[in-house]
Amino acid sequence: MLVMKFGGTLMGDPKAIAHSASLAAASVRAGERVVVVVSAMSGVTETLLKIAASAEGGDIAFANDEIAILRSRHFGAAQALGAAPDSDAVREIRELLETLRQTVYGVYLLRELSPRTRDLIVSFGERLSAPLMDVALGGAGVRAHHLTGGAAGLTTDAHFGNARPLPGAYPRIRDRMSGLFEAGLTPVVTGFIGETEDGVITTLGRGGSDYTATILGAALGATEVWTWKDVDGVMSADPRFVPDARNLAHLSYHEVMELAYFGAKVLHPLAVTPLQERGTPLRVKSAADPDFPGTLVTSEAHADAAHPVKAVTAIRGATVLTIEGAGSFGAPDVLVDVFRVLARENLTVLMVSQSSSMSNVSLVIPRASGPHALASLKQEFGRDDRVRDFTLNEHVAVVAIVGEGMRGTKGVAAKLFGALAIEGVNLLMISQGSSELNISCAIDESDVDAALRAAHAAFDLGKERATA
Structure with a gap:
């Protein structure tokens, strides 16, 4: 079994979503069970945060204009991916956007934005992108079913904005996912989002889709977790500032956690934590070059005495x-x-x-x-x-x-x-x-x-x- 996570750039437009779906579909056709984890379309999370802040500040006109742009973008993507105007996916996107509009208007009326409400508002990014991946997988010949992280069994504490999974989430995830696999369906799970035991939506912090993928991988006993990126893997430095930065073939769990903590944006700082007990490998792969092995992250260090710094x-x-x-x-x-x-x-x-x-x-x-x-x-x-x-x-x-x-x-x-x-x-x-x-x-x-x-x-x- 593989868990594959696709970030915002790889969910950025219909062409990118279709390509991401083709990567997952190739493994499904090869006989692998695959769980797909998706981020929001690129830039949507930031837009939702601006919408929430503007509503709290009383600028409902700006908030409504931005929601209209989101509506156009997601409807356009659904249509480009082959969804009919009366399809379930389009109907769900329409209902989600209306719920978003009502939630934002409530913030405007109260002039109050609690951490709980902020989590609810930003969760719409992944909740809107998951139906798009479902449609794209269908177009690639894969029967899929999309659901939120909470519906997939990812229960968390109530630390809104930075929630952590509860121990009971792991057996719950196994139970929810097994039913989908038995039905011959490929699960598409919203990254970044969980829910409390009372069903209240929470988020796992910025970059939390990586964390969602590794939680699911640990719970399901995945062979590997693949996080697809628009880069070749984890680099020795940020190539925007260090021109001769190179791809790192291998890192240990501890090394990648340190890099993530100290600013490397390839992974969520806690992403490898769920994988450590089982020793499940994590692989950072390039969507542009799927055959390139990328960076493999395991429990072993592969330290080189002549080159102590990675x-x-x-x-x-x-x-x-x-x-x-x-x-x-x-x-x-x-x-x-x-x-x-x-x-x-x-x-x-x-x-x-x-x-x-x-x-x-x-x-x-x-x-x-x-x-x-x-x-x-x-x-x-x-x-x-x-x-x-x-x-x-x-x-x-x-x-x-x-x-x-x-x-x-x-x-x-x-x-x-x-x-x-x-x-x-x-x-x-x-x-x-x-x-x-x-x-x-x-x-x-x-x-x-x-x-x-x-x-x-x-x-x-x-x-x-x-x-x-």
Whole structure:
């Protein structure tokens, strides 16, 4: 059994959807059982977020105009894929768009957009694209049945916007999918979407369609999970900024998780987590070149002592928040209180560094979260003499090198810092976990492209090499 996930670009227009369907159909014709997971059409999730925000702000005219554009786009795609005007797919798309319009109008009337309602609104992207893939598979000669992640059995907690699967989801998924397979149908499941045990729609976070695919793969005991992309696989760096970046034939689960966390956009950061217990391989494949093996992700590291670093990546749009307090950070309760506030406000921390004198601690957080984090901490510690001051250093990026071969290898940090020094890149913060899987540095955002190229060159990442 294979689980195949198709992202927004590969669902972007009728031609792309038909091509994606042909890739799944080829495996079905070869005798494989296939579960198809789809993202929204490209750009639709962002449009839905803008619609929700405009309705909350009182601009219902903009929201309705954008819904009309979505209507035209999805109806046009259905027609191009061969759906008749009175077909089930067209009727479902019409009903979904009307439900979206009513939901958005409710937000406009209340001027309130809760996380629960935001999840409901953004879920329409995948719910509208799944019928299109169903039609395309039918045109390729494959009998299919589309359903939401929740209907497929993916039950989650109620952490709207960043939900996680419940343990009971796995047997439920197996039960729901087995009935479709027994009926000779290929399931088409909406990525990104789950539901609570009470049937309330949730979302798994941005890029959550990868996560949906691996949850389904783990639940169903898939041979492999294939995530189809418009690139050859996972690259040694972003080729937009590092021209000699190359495809990586193999990565370990831990390596790909580190790369995803530190800004590589090929996979959701949690995508491999469901696969680890069974050791299910994940393969990142190119839709433009289906015969190319892409990148295989497994539990084995395939470390190369001569080349300890596999890739370099970056998180842009960050800020450094420094909290100062005259030696008070030697007391564990201060850090506990800092992180308790950030957790309460659902704010992400990318890096942490504490001075050796324990007089200050610096946190790297997404730039958009900076003002909120600063205000929340000032409110918490406003009259607390343990903390003296807070400062924000904006326009920061984090550059990270990743590779299992770094563990126990001498000279890696020196080579990285030397390469950055030659390029005149100043290091604001440095961090390395005890796993020695990565070294990350906070730098001025204006230096990030130069830093990526310098690190990539220093570790010869542009050179092809044999895999273990």
